Amino acid sequence: MTNPISRLRAIFALASAAALLAGCSTTADEASRDEHVKYAWVVLGDGGKPIARVATDYATCPNINVDDGETRMQLRAAAGTAAQRTTASASADSKPSSFPLNTCEATLPASAKLARVGTRFLPLPKAEPQRVLVLADTGCRLKKADNAFKSCSDGEMWPLAQIAATAAAMKPDLVLHIGDYHYRENACPADIAGCKDSPWGYGWDTWEADLFKPAAPLLAAAPWIVVRGNHEECARAGQGWFRLLDTGPYSAARSCDDPVNDGTANYTTPYAVPLGSDTQVIVFDSARTGKAALPVTDPQFIAYQKDFKTVATLAAKARTTSLFVNHHPILGYAPVAGSAPAGGNAALLSVAAQVNPSAYYPPGIALALHGHVHDFQAINFSSNHPATFVSGNGGDNLDAALPDPFPANLPPAPGVTLDRITHSVTFGFMVMDRSGTGWTFKAYTKAGKLMATCTQSLNRIACDKVGFLAG
Amino acid sequence: MPVKLLMAGVALLLAVSASASDVVARIGITAQRAAMPDVAGPFNPAASRAALGRQAFFDARLSEPAGTSCASCHDPGRAFSGNHGSRLGVPLGSRPDRAGVRNTPSALYAAYIPPLFFYQDDDAPAPTPFGGLFADGRADDLPGLLRHPLLDPNEMHNRSLDAVAAKLRSAAYAEGLKREFGPKTLDTTIDAIAALGKVMESFLQSREMAPFSSRYDAWVQGKAALNAQELRGLKLFKNPDKGNCASCHKFNETSSNPARSMFTDYGFDAIGVPRNRAIPSTRNAKYFDTGLCATASANKWPDSGQWCGYFRTPSLRNVAVRERWMHNGVFTTLRDAVAFYATRSIEPERWYRKGELFDDLPRRYRGNVNTATLPYNRRKGMQPALSDAEIDAIVAFLRTLTDTPWAGPR
Numbered sequence: 001m002t003n004p005i006s007r008l009r010a011i012f013a014l015a016s017a018a019a020l021l022a023g024c025s026t027t028a029d030e031a032s033r034d035e036h037v038k039y040a041w042v043v044l045g046d047g048g049k050p051i052a053r054v055a056t057d058y059a060t061c062p063n064i065n066v067d068d069g070e071t072r073m074q075l076r077a078a079a080g081t082a083a084q085r086t087t088a089s090a091s092a093d094s095k096p097s098s099f100p101l102n103t104c105e106a107t108l109p110a111s112a113k114l115a116r117v118g119t120r121f122l123p124l125p126k127a128e129p130q131r132v133l134v135l136a137d138t139g140c141r142l143k144k145a146d147n148a149f150k151s152c153s154d155g156e157m158w159p160l161a162q163i164a165a166t167a168a169a170m171k172p173d174l175v176l177h178i179g180d181y182h183y184r185e186n187a188c189p190a191d192i193a194g195c196k197d198s199p200w201g202y203g204w205d206t207w208e209a210d211l212f213k214p215a216a217p218l219l220a221a222a223p224w225i226v227v228r229g230n231h232e233e234c235a236r237a238g239q240g241w242f243r244l245l246d247t248g249p250y251s252a253a254r255s256c257d258d259p260v261n262d263g264t265a266n267y268t269t270p271y272a273v274p275l276g277s278d279t280q281v282i283v284f285d286s287a288r289t290g291k292a293a294l295p296v297t298d299p300q301f302i303a304y305q306k307d308f309k310t311v312a313t314l315a316a317k318a319r320t321t322s323l324f325v326n327h328h329p330i331l332g333y334a335p336v337a338g339s340a341p342a343g344g345n346a347a348l349l350s351v352a353a354q355v356n357p358s359a360y361y362p363p364g365i366a367l368a369l370h371g372h373v374h375d376f377q378a379i380n381f382s383s384n385h386p387a388t389f390v391s392g393n394g395g396d397n398l399d400a401a402l403p404d405p406f407p408a409n410l411p412p413a414p415g416v417t418l419d420r421i422t423h424s425v426t427f428g429f430m431v432m433d434r435s436g437t438g439w440t441f442k443a444y445t446k447a448g449k450l451m452a453t454c455t456q457s458l459n460r461i462a463c464d465k466v467g468f469l470a471g
Numbered sequence: 472m473p474v475k476l477l478m479a480g481v482a483l484l485l486a487v488s489a490s491a492s493d494v495v496a497r498i499g500i501t502a503q504r505a506a507m508p509d510v511a512g513p514f515n516p517a518a519s520r521a522a523l524g525r526q527a528f529f530d531a532r533l534s535e536p537a538g539t540s541c542a543s544c545h546d547p548g549r550a551f552s553g554n555h556g557s558r559l560g561v562p563l564g565s566r567p568d569r570a571g572v573r574n575t576p577s578a579l580y581a582a583y584i585p586p587l588f589f590y591q592d593d594d595a596p597a598p599t600p601f602g603g604l605f606a607d608g609r610a611d612d613l614p615g616l617l618r619h620p621l622l623d624p625n626e627m628h629n630r631s632l633d634a635v636a637a638k639l640r641s642a643a644y645a646e647g648l649k650r651e652f653g654p655k656t657l658d659t660t661i662d663a664i665a666a667l668g669k670v671m672e673s674f675l676q677s678r679e680m681a682p683f684s685s686r687y688d689a690w691v692q693g694k695a696a697l698n699a700q701e702l703r704g705l706k707l708f709k710n711p712d713k714g715n716c717a718s719c720h721k722f723n724e725t726s727s728n729p730a731r732s733m734f735t736d737y738g739f740d741a742i743g744v745p746r747n748r749a750i751p752s753t754r755n756a757k758y759f760d761t762g763l764c765a766t767a768s769a770n771k772w773p774d775s776g777q778w779c780g781y782f783r784t785p786s787l788r789n790v791a792v793r794e795r796w797m798h799n800g801v802f803t804t805l806r807d808a809v810a811f812y813a814t815r816s817i818e819p820e821r822w823y824r825k826g827e828l829f830d831d832l833p834r835r836y837r838g839n840v841n842t843a844t845l846p847y848n849r850r851k852g853m854q855p856a857l858s859d860a861e862i863d864a865i866v867a868f869l870r871t872l873t874d875t876p877w878a879g880p881r
Contacts, residue, residue, distance in 0.1 A: 401844070
């Protein structure tokens with residue numbers, strides 16, 4: 001049976017076709033014409049607030065039609081090029097970040113049934129999402145310091161477009177991206193055809209090449225919950241992060257344009273995005289975390305301490321399963337060739353252990369989801385700690401595998417007892433499917449081959465396979 | 472690249488000014504660099520110096536007793552690798568009853584090897600070492616390298632550098648050295664050895680020693696074709712789910728600069744090759760060549776033992792021409808070398824005596840062996856990442872890396 005939204009879309013499509021046949025635009029508003037609106041997407045902010053965004057080359061923001069009403073979108077970030085700031089690269093390998101498109105936005109009512117900009121329909125959140133697509137670490141690495149210049153046009157080497165197409169075909173209700181969208185930091189050397197003419201730096205062109213173009217099917221398929229990775233800290237792609245993805249208000253202080261503001265702009269107060277009436281995702285910004293444990297007097301310790309307390313408040317919501325989501329694994333592993341795997345991020349652990357001694361997470365956190373390590377991990381603990389997923393195999397170079405069999409008595413953090421771990425290092429993504437009162441987590445290869453299925457029960461998961469999974 | 476933690480190493484990191492150079496810290500006495508070095512070359516050595524270096528390279532008077540030159544082991548007939556007539560997997564020395572302990576690496580492309588350094592990508596948990604001459608990275612330059620084979624009793628067996636300098640003074644190319652470096656250049660040992668190092672460096676930088684003339688190079692330039700099996704092998708070599716060879720043996724087939732296709736990242740890895748019991752030294756059951764950890768100790772790296780078993784990833788250019796494979800020369804065919812990666816832990820009985828994994832390392836260091844990187848992360852009972860046909864394809868691709876002078880039927 002055709003649902004009402006599909007019927008509305010069909011009617012609109014017929015009307016659009018008729019208008020085109022008549023040689024007319026579908027809208028009299030020049031700003032709303034499709035040729036100006038280059039990309040349109042929806043991110044979910046605090047409380048699940050849907051925010052429609054567009055990138056447009058027109059001076060005025062377009063109108064957005066929501067159900068029966070039309071309003072003009074608000075300018076979020078005007079096109080422009082901020083003065084060169086310090087970056088993670090040498091000054092000779094940096095340039096000012098140019099954003100020639102305006103970013104416009106409109107907060108949508110949670111009850112919205114249909115939203116459209118020009119002829120482009122926007123994906124809207126469902127009251128009870130059934131399927132969430134999870135991915136992370138998706139860009140194409142061009143980094144001079146690493147001498148790493150990936151062949152971005154080679155789908156075998158950088159499969160984000162394939163992943164996005166495969167995942168979009170699974171018709172997710174939401175997409176959860178756990179950080180590291182942007183990797184094209186430095187210019188492709190003239191002698192390398194594989195990345196020839198790729199944009200570089202931190203401007204719009206790199207964001208388009210690394211995310212908006214290859215992930216277009218997924219951006220059209222569902223609203224996104226966006227989590228910030230270390231590649232989006234202020235000295236890297238932070239400027240684009242705030243213009244395009246961050247769900248808070250845009251301001252000079254929160255733009256990463258001026259390094260003087262990095263001390264605050266590299267942090268975001270955690271917020272919750274509901275997944276229906278019984279589950280919520282708590283988004284935590286760890287973009288700037290380091291690798292070493294933090295002294296309690298360190299400003300970063302203090303910032304994360306405050307954030308973990310906010311997480312506790314959010315996770316205290318009654319009758320709600322809370323999924324903690326940040327980029328850097330906390331109770332996960334990082335493979336180390338020729339040695340035992342490293343545990344979770346030491347800086348975050350040092351704060352988590354102080355705020356929630358021995359538990360690391362506050363009560364109410366059922367599961368944790370991360371990226372950063374370029375593999376898939378599904379970890380269950382026999383101690384009372386939230387099961388953990390890592391889904392960082394979305395396109396950048398893969399890491400080494402975790403050992404198989406996994407070493408006994410190797411906790412990701414003191415006081416944690418590993419029960420079982422399932423892991424893989426092939427390109428792919430994860431899907432969360434609602435299953436009764438909980439969720440089922442499925443790991444897929446880039447081509448859509450199911451590798452493992454894990455079912456959730458409170459803060460535990462049970463996977464149908466254990467140990468290393470070949471791709 | 473293999474990633475290795477520097478246990479307890481933080482205290483020894485001595486920060487230095489990043490503005491003065493790209494050195495951001497020191498681990499022991501080894502520099503940690505802010506960036507990987509740019510691609511080396513092309514070199515343009517003075518022809519006169521390269522010619523002198525070539526003469527020295529082939530000078531059989533430089534051993535004790537005379538008769539063994541650099542070229543005796545770095546055999547021009549085998550792409551400057553070889554084992555001086557030995558069938559042990561390691562070369563014979565200037566005294567025929569003595570043999571070395573490592574397979575002779577090719578001297579081709581040696582000029583492209585950077586000095587030893589550490590680098591840490593921001594996503595990596597710890598800095599890792601790269602570069603340095605020899606499989607254990609212990610020398611940073613040619614003058615530093617030369618003393619080892621010249622003085623090693625198992626190699627050229629000179630009593631001292633003074634003895635080598637004396638031979639240089641009476642060499643056919645002595646006048647040439649004086650012309651290049653001054654009439655007194657051979658007067659002192661230190662100057663004479665330095666001059667030898669410089670001309671040898673020029674020779675290694677010469678086109679003869681870095682020809683980039685393989686079918687692979689021609690294919691990259693659009694001047695030759697690879698057949699279907701070779702192309703399949705290339706894909707398998709790159710595929711992170713299959714050979715994953717390119718994770719260490721880096722190359723870029725889209726680059727017109729052949730130096731981006733050195734088929735190594737100059738990093739170190741512990742792959743746990745089987746013990747070569749033909750090497751005379753191994754008659755002593757307690758003898759082990761533990762590779763990088765000796766360099767780590769000499770360079771005052773913290774916990775040097777964690778690097779035992781690590782050897783620098785060699786270039787695969789001309790790999791098909793080698794007489795033996797792996798640092799200890801344990802394999803007699805290239806196919807075995809490739810198959811080893813795919814089945815090391817799945818079929819240990821095939822590779823190790825009594826199936827005892829990593830038997831060329833002391834037990835206490837066997838945990839250093841990389842069991843994480845594909846394809847050698849598999850355990851017994853699992854399917855190997857590569858089938859026999861896929862191994863054959865990778866071998867076929869590797870044969871395309873042979874430079875023209877050695878590309879004929881063998």
